[in-house]
Amino acid sequence: MAKAEEDRLHQVVSESRRARELRDQGYRERALKMYPPICGRCGREFTHKNMHELTVHHRDHNHDNNPSDGSNWELLCLYCHDNEHQRQVEVQRGNTATGGGKGASATFNPFADLKSMLEGKEKKD
Numbered sequence: 001m002a003k004a005e006e007d008r009l010h011q012v013v014s015e016s017r018r019a020r021e022l023r024d025q026g027y028r029e030r031a032l033k034m035y036p037p038i039c040g041r042c043g044r045e046f047t048h049k050n051m052h053e054l055t056v057h058h059r060d061h062n063h064d065n066n067p068s069d070g071s072n073w074e075l076l077c078l079y080c081h082d083n084e085h086q087r088q089v090e091v092q093r094g095n096t097a098t099g100g101g102k103g104a105s106a107t108f109n110p111f112a113d114l115k116s117m118l119e120g121k122e123k124k125d
Helices: 003-034 079-095 114-124
Strands: 053-059 075-076
Touching: 003 053, 003 075, 053 079, 075 079
Parallel strands: none
Antiparallel strands: 053 075
């Protein structure tokens, strides 16, 4: 790649990152004012010291959908946020206990039929 092309590519990437950071700061700041600094999944509490580990998750996965009432946001710690996005990838791939498809749950519950299994075992005994 020619030096001029490489410089242009770096410029485009840098501008894109700056624009994303500005956009993120806007809704992040609003979300942090609306909601308490607690992960919506694991309940971990955050202080000023570790606030950078708390992310704003878009429920519909559309980072441009930022309603002023915050209805598309939830605060998640880095770990829960990564887990949520991995679950979404699995749903899109169809790797779910319910057979996949759009809107299917990405969570497998190994104990879902435990009660009926136990009741069946008791009847045999």
